[in-house]
Amino acid sequence: MSFFKxxxxxxxxxxxxxxxxFIQPNFNSKNSDFKINxxxxxxxxxxxxxxxxxxxxxxxxxxxxxxxxxxxxNLQSSILEDQIFIPTxxxxxxxxxxxxxxxxxxxxxxxxxxxxxxxxxxxxxxxxSEMTLNAVEIVRSRVxxxxxxxxxxxxxxxxxxxxxxxxxxxxxxxDVISKTAKLTLHIEKKTLxxxxxxxxxxxxxxxxxxxxxNLTGDYIQDASLQYNQNEPVVAFSFNKEGSDLFAKxxxxxxxxxxxxxxxxxxxxxxxxxxxxxxxxxxxxxxxxNESANNLAIIxxxxxxxxxxxxxxxxxxGPTLGREGVQKGIYASLIALIxxxxxxxxxxxxxxxxxxxxxxxxxxxxxxxxxxxxTTLTLPGVIGIVLTIGMCxxxxxxxxxxxxxxxxxxxxNPKNDGFNSAYVTILDSNLTTLFAAIFLFAFGFGPIRGFSxxxxxxxxxxxxxxxxxxxxxLNITSEKYLGLxx
Amino acid sequence: MINFYSYKNKSxxxxxxxxxxxxxxxxxxxLNLGIDFKGGLxxxxxxxxxxxxILNVFQExxxxxxxxxxxxxxxxxxxxxxxxxxxxxxxxxxxxxxxxDHPEMEILISEYIEPTFSDELIxxxxxxxxxxxxxxxxxxxxxxxWQFAASGIFAxxxxxxxxxxxMSIFNIEFNLTMIAALLLIAGYSIxxxxxxxxxxxxxxxxxxxxxxxSDNVNNSIKLNLRRTILTSFTTILALICLVILAPVNLTxxxxxxxxxxxxxxxxxxxLALGIVGDLNYEAVLKARDS
Numbered sequence: 192m193s194f195f196k197x198x199x200x201x202x203x204x205x206x207x208x209x210x211x212x213f214i215q216p217n218f219n220s221k222n223s224d225f226k227i228n229x230x231x232x233x234x235x236x237x238x239x240x241x242x243x244x245x246x247x248x249x250x251x252x253x254x255x256x257x258x259x260x261x262x263x264x265n266l267q268s269s270i271l272e273d274q275i276f277i278p279t280x281x282x283x284x285x286x287x288x289x290x291x292x293x294x295x296x297x298x299x300x301x302x303x304x305x306x307x308x309x310x311x312x313x314x315x316x317x318x319x320s321e322m323t324l325n326a327v328e329i330v331r332s333r334v335x336x337x338x339x340x341x342x343x344x345x346x347x348x349x350x351x352x353x354x355x356x357x358x359x360x361x362x363x364x365x366d367v368i369s370k371t372a373k374l375t376l377h378i379e380k381k382t383l384x385x386x387x388x389x390x391x392x393x394x395x396x397x398x399x400x401x402x403x404x405n406l407t408g409d410y411i412q413d414a415s416l417q418y419n420q421n422e423p424v425v426a427f428s429f430n431k432e433g434s435d436l437f438a439k440x441x442x443x444x445x446x447x448x449x450x451x452x453x454x455x456x457x458x459x460x461x462x463x464x465x466x467x468x469x470x471x472x473x474x475x476x477x478x479x480n481e482s483a484n485n486l487a488i489i490x491x492x493x494x495x496x497x498x499x500x501x502x503x504x505x506x507x508g509p510t511l512g513r514e515g516v517q518k519g520i521y522a523s524l525i526a527l528i529x530x531x532x533x534x535x536x537x538x539x540x541x542x543x544x545x546x547x548x549x550x551x552x553x554x555x556x557x558x559x560x561x562x563x564x565t566t567l568t569l570p571g572v573i574g575i576v577l578t579i580g581m582c583x584x585x586x587x588x589x590x591x592x593x594x595x596x597x598x599x600x601x602x603n604p605k606n607d608g609f610n611s612a613y614v615t616i617l618d619s620n621l622t623t624l625f626a627a628i629f630l631f632a633f634g635f636g637p638i639r640g641f642s643x644x645x646x647x648x649x650x651x652x653x654x655x656x657x658x659x660x661x662x663x664l665n666i667t668s669e670k671y672l673g674l675x676x
Numbered sequence: 677m678i679n680f681y682s683y684k685n686k687s688x689x690x691x692x693x694x695x696x697x698x699x700x701x702x703x704x705x706x707l708n709l710g711i712d713f714k715g716g717l718x719x720x721x722x723x724x725x726x727x728x729x730i731l732n733v734f735q736e737x738x739x740x741x742x743x744x745x746x747x748x749x750x751x752x753x754x755x756x757x758x759x760x761x762x763x764x765x766x767x768x769x770x771x772x773x774x775x776x777d778h779p780e781m782e783i784l785i786s787e788y789i790e791p792t793f794s795d796e797l798i799x800x801x802x803x804x805x806x807x808x809x810x811x812x813x814x815x816x817x818x819x820x821x822w823q824f825a826a827s828g829i830f831a832x833x834x835x836x837x838x839x840x841x842x843m844s845i846f847n848i849e850f851n852l853t854m855i856a857a858l859l860l861i862a863g864y865s866i867x868x869x870x871x872x873x874x875x876x877x878x879x880x881x882x883x884x885x886x887x888x889x890s891d892n893v894n895n896s897i898k899l900n901l902r903r904t905i906l907t908s909f910t911t912i913l914a915l916i917c918l919v920i921l922a923p924v925n926l927t928x929x930x931x932x933x934x935x936x937x938x939x940x941x942x943x944x945x946x947l948a949l950g951i952v953g954d955l956n957y958e959a960v961l962k963a964r965d966s
Contacts, residue, residue: 240793501765502790508783522921526914533910569926570856576914577860581867584907588871591903611878619870622815623863626808630859633804635797641856645863 199662206555206658213558225561230568230640235509236357239501241368243326243350247497248319249273252310256294264290271307278305319349322496327352332492333367347635351502360506363485371454371498372489374408377401378440379448379460389450389457393477398460400450405440406433414490416483417473423483424475427490434470442466451476453486519572526576530583538590539673544663545586551659552582555651556644565647568640578648581620585656588612589664590674597675605664605672616656624649680897681890684950691834691947698841705844710851713798715791716760717768722753723781730754733778737770749927753784760791801855808859809833812866820873821960827951828869831943835865839936848928857929861936864911868904868944875900876949880961889958893949908941 194200216225231238253270260266260277264286268277275296277283283306291298295314299307323346330352331344342356354368377400380386387402410433417426429437440449441463450460451474459476478486531549535542556575560567593608601607627649630642669675711718723730727745734743734756744757761767768788775781789797809829817825836858843850875896879885887895897904915937918930 242790242793500790501788502793503788504768505785505787506783507785519922519926522918525921526917529917530910530914533913537906570853573856573860573929576918577863580864580907580911580914583910584867584903587903587906587910591900591906595899615871615874618819618874619867622812622866622870625811625815626863626866629808629811630804633800633807635800635804635852637852637856638801638804638859641859 194666197662197665199658199665202658203551203662206551206655210551210554210558213561214554217557217561226564227557227560228564228566230566230571231355231357231505231507232569233567234357235507236355237360237506238353238355238504239365239368240347240503241330241352241354242500242502243319243323243352243495244497244500245319245350248322248350249310249315251497252315252318256296256310259294273309274299275308276305277308279303316349320346323350323352326495326499329492329495330354330368333488334364359509363481365501366482367485367488369499369501370485370489370495372408372492372494373454374411374490374494375404375452376406376437376440377403377450377452378405378444379450389452389455391457391459391476396457396460398448398450398457404452405449406436408490408494409433410436411490411493414487416480416487419473419475422475423478423480424473425478425483425487425490426471426473427487428471431470434468437470437472438466438468442468519569523572523576527579530579534583534586540667540671541586541590541664541673544660544667545583547663548586548655548660549579549582551655552579552648552651555655556648559647559651560644563647565643566640567644568637570637570641571644574641574644575648577645578652581623581649582652582656585612585616585620585652586660588616589656589660593664593672594674597669604675605669609661609664613657617653620649620653679890679894680945681893681950681953683946684953687942687946687950691943694838694841695834698838698844701841701844707840707844707850708847710849710854711757711760711787711789711794712851713794714759715789715794717758717764717771718785718787718789719756719758719771719775719783720753720785721756721775721781721783724752725754725780727754730756730781733774733781734758734771737774739767741767760789764788764790797852801852805855805859809862816870816873820877821957823952823955823957823960824873826955827948828866828873830951831869831940831948832862832865834943834947835936835939836862838939839932842935843932848932853929854932857932857936860933861940864933864937865940865943868907868940869948871903872896872900872944872949873952876952883965889953889961893953896949897945904941904945908937911937 213225217227250270253273253275256275257268257270260268260275266277266281266283266286268275270276277286286306288298291308292311295311295318296308297311299309301307327344327346334342334344334354334356341358342354344352344354347353356364377387377389379398380401381399383399385402386399388397388399390397410429411427412430412433414425414427417424428434445463445465448460448462451458458474474486527549531542531546534545538545553575556578559565565571589609589612592612593604596604596608624646627642627645630638631646634642664672721730725733727747730745731743734745739761741761742759746755746757747753748755758771768786772783772786775783809832812832813825813829816828839858839861840850842848843854848854876892879892879896885892912934915930915934919927919934922930
């Protein structure tokens with residue numbers, strides 16, 4: 192059979208080109224869209240898994256819904272745990288099933304006392320997910336000051352954010368990301384009704400103010416670190432709407448104090464000396480350079496929709512990362528060479544084919560990984576090792592089946608042997624492949640890292656066995672294969 | 677040649693004993709759960725200090741939290757695990773400061789996991805594993821028959837469960853990476869089993885074949901024996917390289933996997949086809965022939 196008439200020959204060439212094209216960008220490190228990224232466990236760095244408070248978000252959503260019920264449907268209602276209760280005696284008929292649905296609510300119970308409603312779970316999950324996406328952007332703008340392009344921020348699940356930063360630890364970042372940064376301004380109030388006392392923990396300063404804020408940080412357009420008589424202060428400016436509100440608030444209350452409150456704690460409570468119409472101001476209050484800068488960054492980025500909690504944090508020192516990688520790669524290479532030498536010793540010429548198959552399988556695997564911008568982690572390396580194992584196994588299956596056919600003196604031992612062995616290979620590999628796909632879909636962290644390299648690896652292994660191994664077998668005369676004894 | 681099929685009752689007995697033993701071990705000794713599944717703090721430090729000296733250093737922090745220090749075999753790396761408690765954030769700061777104050781210790785890895793999140797991780801891992809098991813069962817059922825699906829899943833669970841027992845005996849930490857190791861064993865086990873299933877299917881679908889079921893089983897195994905041994909051998913060869921050469925925090929995994937390869941080979945040779953026979957697959961074959 193002629194070399195060039197076989198589609199496998201041309202397909203092998205195509206695969207080779209594909210491998211070279213996609214693997215090569217990994218080596219000339221300059222800006223390329225395609226690249227294998229290394230996980231923190233390999234290159235060192237630190238990561239935080241942040242969780243937004245689901246309950247708080249639900250409460251906020253319920254409060255908003257109550258406000259809509261009052262303003263649009265003229266209905267008084269209250270929140271009972273995670274349900275809305277509308278007592279009878281009002282014009283409940285305004286509330287058709289359609290309106291309830293359009294508000295994203297569903298009826299739980301209706302009795303003589305009133306109607307109980309709750310948020311439809313699907314709607315809630317969707318808003319939760321949207322809120323998290325929004326929070327991802329806020330966190331991104333907060334950590335952007337690091338100027339570290341390789342940091343990755345992604346949404347995980349419904350209400351989690353995974354932040355991964357290669358390199359050395361910057362303690363600042365934890366302060367910056369975990370603050371909700373809800374800034375509120377309250378006018379001082381002398382009477383007790385609807386009032387609240389805020390305290391500054393450091394200075395002990397106290398001020399009784401109106402509970403509902405007069406102005407919030409949502410209107411802040413810009414904030415920066417500045418110096419006032421050599422003391423670091425945070426200068427901020429409001430947008431147009433905020434400026435008007437701020438002007439109104441200050442002009443109506445000249446002479447009284449107003450509290451600047453961040454996440455429920457008093458920062459400072461200056462006296463309003465005159466109306467401030469320019470829409471900008473300064474916050475001073477025992478700042479260090481660092482804390483003033485952090486506050487400016489978080490004010491500028493806006494407040495997070497809910498409180499944020501760090502539920503997992505991990506730091507991998509760069510030394511361990513590097514040593515681990517070197518040793519791991521070294522170990523895997525030695526293992527690979529050992530297997531290959533064994534196969535050559537056992538199967539002679541066919542064993543050489545195995546070496547070829549393994550190398551092309553690895554090449555294809557890395558090309559796919561680069562193409563998909565996969566992040567390679569240590570569990571991922573383990574997945575690759577399993578892949579190589581399955582690739583070797585496929586070779587053994589083929590060779591043994593051909594050998595068996597020779598022994599039984601069948602007509603076309605090479606071809607039939609390969610074909611019947613490939614059915615077995617397909618069955619066993621596909622089982623593992625499907626399992627790996629489900630692991631990838633449902634798993635987290637290491638399990639995902641493991642399954643992604645397994646998925647890519649099995650596909651590569653099936654492909655090279657079918658194309659390259661078969662091609663090598665085709666072009667080799669039966670007597671040289673070393674399988675006919 | 678060995679009559680594998682005739683060993684099936686003895687194998688059932690041996691496997692039952694192994695499973696019971698594993699249950700007893702897990703019940704009395706428990707699993708050495710890592711912080712992935714328990715929450716808490718984990719540090720890997722490189723130091724010349726001994727375990728006791730490290731514990732002494734940590735005594736400086738006033739805390740009644742449980743602290744476990746373990747030296748990794750053949751290296752100067754120690755793992756320090758501290759259980760979770762109130763106000764973890766400031767506790768972490770304290771520990772970091774403490775280690776900074778002791779330059780004879782170099783932090784390689786520090787990790788903290790909130791207990792609520794570790795509960796979620798357990799649920800998540802179980803979810804992932806169960807769903808992939810169902811997929812495996814479904815695929816085998818479609819491609820072969822339900823007897824094969826049941827037997828394949830049993831062999832797989834058998835291997836994974838005994839590997840968990842192995843980890844319990846040798847006090848190997850059970851964490852997310854170990855879940856990956858167990859998945860590896862599952863993948864290997866099912867792979868090994870399916871190759872035999874496939875051979876049995878090919879042999880029994882031959883219309884000229886008038887052999888008894890037990891002969892067919894023995895034939896399937898015999899024809900695949902070289903492959904089974906070769907594959908297990910090459911895999912173990914590669915794993916031994918990894919055990920000897922891999923970085924310290926990764927040596928436990930190949931050891932568990934070597935154990936898994938051994939039980940996986942055993943379960944496919946002695947258990948899997950036996951179970952298919954005992955689930956009365958013969959009747960299916962007879963019905964098809966007549």
